[in-house]
Amino acid sequence: MKTIDDFNFEDKKALIRVDFNVPLDGDFNVTDTSRIEAAKPTILKILEDGGSTVLMSHLGRPKGKVNPDMSLGHIQEKVSEIIGVEVKFVDDCIGDKVSEAIEALETGEVLMLENLRFYAEEESGDKPFAEKLSKNGDVYVNDAFGTAHRAHASTTIVAEFFPERKCFGYLLAREIKAIEKVMQTGEKPVTAILGGAKVSSKITIIENILDKVDNLIIGGGMTYTFVKAQGGQIGDSICEDDKTDLALDILRQAEEKGVAVHLPIDVVAADAFDNAANTKVVDVDKIADGWLGLDVGPATLENFKNVILGSKTILWNGPVGVFEMERFAKGTVSVGNFVDQATQNGAFSLVGGGDSVAAVKQFGFEDKVSYVSTGGGAMLESLEGRTLPGIAAILD
């Protein structure tokens, strides 16, 4: 796997695909700078080598049309401030204006191009457009994990024009290594904690990880499809009735593969989907009509704790309860604490995919786990066992 450490960028212009798709407020201020900060080490290494960098990204969903509200010009100052180098900006990403700016670029300088998605050709993965982009640098660096699952011009197709001169930036390399550590080289016992609302959105992940894990902890809304499938009473809890056969099939496959499945034993049931509802702890398979399970109960947490603390490698995707409501957040917070403890004891823990990161950030576990993935969809697709086109294009 080639990374920027395999290249000396002296007198080279590095064309870097970054993910600067950052949230902006009504006055175009950046409200969360983490993606810019995440790209900083890659940019600095190239500059320190004696090279210069050309940054390209998308911002928002302009759908192939120029939209001043989504101009990367809005973040020029913020990027300069974070990188610590005055960033130049050109209001296009291909064409004469861009060629001139790149020609004029000197060692140690940073140039940022305009939003790639102002061209429909970006998302359609258009080859001639990618060829034009390829004129913008000597070496292609992909450091945008968040878009690595898309075969877009700047994330995948452009790499074809740099057969010997393409590599991963630090951020993308770290994401790839973290996934490998869980899915391929993880020290046993390996445990996956899967939560979230539905079985249907996690089914491909479950099927893929059954070959890799020793323990599968299931929590959240998908619990009830499994419990109902086994004949339990789930009251009004969320359930996908058309997925009960699938749930039984997963349990069968797990047994065949020697994976221990840990489903909730008890739950916090509520008489309404409401933070102010009446609640009681009941067995997971004895939830009365009119009640719904919204969080895991104390006996379940005791079991989850033993499994998590006994693990050497942990993957966590999805909350185990309706964490957005304070009274049903305890299970998710507790799981976070167990993962934190296991990590302190030497386990490798990876959190990522979909909404998981929001829960981890909300409860301050970001710095307590080994790795928090930055790419929601890209992470989910990796966990499903798919090769991401943006990664394959560099390995090619």
Ligand code: AMP
């Ligand atoms: P996902 O995006 O699939 O990871 O799902 C996250 C969502 O699952 C969160 O918004 C949670 O509120 C929701 N969730 C977790 N547990 C439950 C539950 N017991 N009933 C309904 N929704 C749940």
